[in-house]
Amino acid sequence: MTLIDAVQLLTAYHAGGLAGYLLVRRISPSLAILCLVFATHMLANLVTTLAQLPPQANITSAFGLLYGPAFWLFVRGLCYREARPGWRDLIHLVPALLVILIRPADPWPQLAGLPLLIGYLVATFLALREHGRLAGQVRADDDRVSLRWVRQAFFAFVAIAAFDIGRSAFAARLPGLDDAGLALVLVAVTALLSALTWRSREHVRDRGALSPRGLEAGRAGAASGPDDADALADFSRIDAIVRRQELWREPRLSLADVAREAGGSTRDVSRAVNAGSGRSFSAYVNGLRIDAVDALMSDPERSDATLLTLAFEAGFNSKSAFNRLYRTVRGETPSRAFARAASARLSRD
Template identity: 35%
Template sequence: MDFLVSSYTLRPINMLELIVISTLAFSCLLLWQRPRFKGLTLLLVQEILLMAFNFSEETGFWRQQHLVTPIFSLWTGPTFYLFIRHLVFAHQPWRVREGLHLLPALLALPFTHYTQAVLAVGTVSLVGYGVASFLLVRRYHRALRNMRADPEALQLRWLLGIMLAFALLAVTDAVRVNSQPYLDYTLRNSWYLLQQLANFCTFLTLVYLAIRQPALFDQLDFFERQVKPVAPAVDQRALEQQLFEQIDRTVRSHQLFRTPRLSLQDVAEKTGLVVRDVSTAINQGGGQSFSDYINGLRVEFVTTQLRQPERPQENLLQLAMDAGFNSKTAFNTAFRQHCGMTPSQFIKQLQN
């Protein structure tokens, strides 16, 4: 119990570590009740433990018989990957076998006195799991574009930004670790403090953006199991084009594209086809994703209305909402994509 009465000299980095531990612990309480963010909670717990061991090793608060912190380089990649996996797959339960991802970190524990070797293996692990995480997010966005006409609200582009920030931090940290023998004491410790501060800020940003994410797409597993389009045989392409024309007639005649947050399932129910056939017809027969197809019809509706010589003086944004768009940003993005210009430029062109 000597550690309770002993005196310790706390440097700025140690104060930061205590702040990180308390702040991320509170973040865990906020996220734990959200099932799809339990993986993020695991990631935060890993960072809390890393900060706790760093604090212990630097202050001697808890006399360790073994160096522990190097194994976290083998833990970070798997925990981030599991966070992404359970975020994008809404209905995938946690399994015991997923713990195998953390096994290399435990196996490396007896060898942490070979610090540089463990860190090198950890770097390779980070790169591998980082690529796997990026591919998961890309699969999520692909399914989103093919299942929903309003992908913007459910996208995880902010997560790609966070992944890029963590990657840059990992690179700078690797440079810092390998440069230590050539740096003086003040520069070495200042760099370490700034590195940890930047890492902490990135974690806070991740938690903030996760909490304010309005909704998440929950049909990735369904898409990959039953909807994911496959390349048709050459003799089937004509059939896919005919089926797309049939779907297109139904969508246009009933103006289904004007339905906000239209989904692939909605179109399948209206046409009497199964979801997979509708998806394949639009992708292969129409040569575009579901969201591009529907938003193209919405833009066509807007431009047709704008060309009417006696159209009512309707607000452009209201016209976009009537076409089925649910935000100004989504409308402007789709308009530029399909017309190659902004709505205001298009109106000026009509006036000239």
């Protein structure tokens, strides 16, 4: 067994283990499918090489048509809570099955799969954009469930693919580095799948996927405007409740929490907040939190408290999110505002 054979066997074993973990823990069946596709691809390569199968028996080119739909199903599951793989999704297997049955010579499978891959990538980015746009409409900790890491993973996949293409192009000139380069590619893909598994676990734990009710409320809020008289009237009442009960102190405050306290549907509350504040639910709540931090900075009785303590007391649960939001809203870093407030207290004393 050569080096590349051993690497393919180990990566197949690891990817299969990730798939089993994802299925047993019910984290992401869609990511489990992606891991299984990769594991099966590696085993198919291994069998083809060791058994010295003839070209007409080689089905490895069909796997290239499965990564696009597998990645799309994975992202769809992250974005939408009810979007679990179902029988209807078997239609995504049709192109790969046609390649297995017809067995076209290379590069025809790759050329046929390119427009399909582009279509899946477009659908993936549309889903990510909608999740990013609507998550802030239904929960105040939208930064915690952001899917920016999925975009980073996608670009990592692109970088790995580019490296693999370059490796293939120079394989004839540098034969000694061919297997080593391919081994590096397979290890990188395996490491990336492991990272996706870990981040998916965190995302599921934080219930980051949008529910059908959340989607409806988020879309209603995003479509509302300041000319909605009923929504403006509701906002005055909702805003008074949020301020009086200091609901913004809850780090994981959601639109459903406010709707429960205010006595209304999430759809109506979302419309009211967007119309009345001119901002998303997340921006509205975090604006109240920043106001609270400013008040605490100026409070002489809290002079011994650290800036991070004040931020957590106001409802922030992440230092990075607090720093970013404060700088966006106030136009300066919170540490500078904190120092200025401390100087003002000393001058008064």
